[in-house]
Amino acid sequence: MTTAPLLDIKDLTVTYDSGAAAVRGVDLTLEAGQKLGIAGESGCGKSTLALALLRLLPAGAKLTGEVLLDGEDVLTMKWGRLRAVRWAGASIVFQGAMHSLNAVHRVGDQIAEPMLIHGTVPASGVRKKVTGLLEHVGLPASRADAYPHELSGGQRQRVMIAMALACDPKLIVADEPTTALDVMIQAQILRLIExxxxxxxxxxxxxSHDLAVLADTCDRLAVMYAGRVVEQGPASEVYAAARHPYGKALSAAFPRIGDPSSRHAPRGLAGDPPDPSDLPSGCTFHPRCPVAIEACSVEDQELRGERDWQAACLHV
Incomplete structure (x- = not known):
């Protein structure tokens, strides 16, 4: 008997009133206890996808497809059910904790708020749960009485992780959780999340836009470009030997420790992702692709390859 995955995204598309398609036909699955990385440049649809999972997008966004969380479609949930699922079923760690935390409330009160709203902990036990969560993420219990501006960037990010865990969710979405942190603190936060x-x-x-971070942290990796998943497979293998030209370019953009050639001659990728409201014909990556042929400008490519590792490229 096979069990359904924790999260099953089927043909998810997000369009805006302007006609821009920020996410186009995404299919992804995630098992309980599994770590899935999503990579790509800014403007490729990563954060839009994250917000779509809990319907946190603005009113002008239109969502189609299915987002099955424990077999229940988030996109068709009534408001009351959706409110119950947020925090308790799935939670999000946003990038830039200083902007996500309320500057005029103590961090302990902010961690306690979702527990009180969802009733996951009796009111008499909330304070104990808050201090326990802080200690769990490596902060002293006394930090519960601090305001966000009294904490360092790494400490604020730990508070965000504690808040995400407050109602014991089954799924955590971390949207660039270490972008604003220095390398040492970033490593600590990544180990903590793991x-x-x-x-x-x-x-x-x-x-994240950083394939090296995702390869080190996640089991599987999906690479997005122009709103689509153009490659997905085992994280370490995609990072080491991506099959899609875009995945190769992302991987090559980061110099590897102990590899002088990559340090002295870093490779980048000219240009920017296309405007979602004005996508090129055929494969959307072909205007920037170093191995594009004429057929690439005519027909968009579907994921191909073995089930465990696929890429949307004519050359695969």
Whole structure:
């Protein structure tokens, strides 16, 4: 008997009133306890996808397809059910904790708020749960009485992780959780996230432009370009030997420790992702692709290859 995945995204498309398609026909699955990385440049649809999972997009966004969380479609949930699922079923760690935390409330009160709203902990036990969560993410219990501006960037990000865990969700979506942090603190936060996922058997979706971070943290990796998944497979293998030209370009943009050639001659990718409201014909990557042929400008490519590792490229 096979069990349904924790998260099953089927043909998810997000369009705006302007006609721009920010996410186009995305299919992804995530098992409990699994870590899925989503990579791509700014403007490729990563954050839009993250917000769509809990219908946090603005009113002008139109969503089609299915987002099955534990077999229940988030896109068709009534408001009351959706409100119950947020935090308790799935939670999000946003990038830039200083902008996500309320500057005039103590961080302990902000961690407590979702527990009180959802009633997951009796009111008499909330304070104990808050201090326990802070200690779990490596902060002293006394930090519960601090305001966000009294904490460092790494400490604020730990508070955001504690808040995401407050109602014991089955899924955590981390949208660029370490972008604003220095390298040492970034490493600590990544190890912390890995540890918490392993201990609590939650599913993790981590979004980043940094393939090296995702390869080191995640089990599987999906590369997005112009709103579509153009490659997905085992994280370490996609990072080391991507099959799609875009995945190769992303991987090559980061110099590797111990590899002088990549340090002295870093490779980049000219140009920018296309405007979602004015996509080129055929494969949307072909105007920037170093191996494009005439057929690439005519027909868009579907994911192909073995089931475990696929790429949307004519050359695969």
């Amino acid at each position: 540890q918490l996922v392993a201990e609590q058997d939650v599913g993790l979706i981590m979004i």
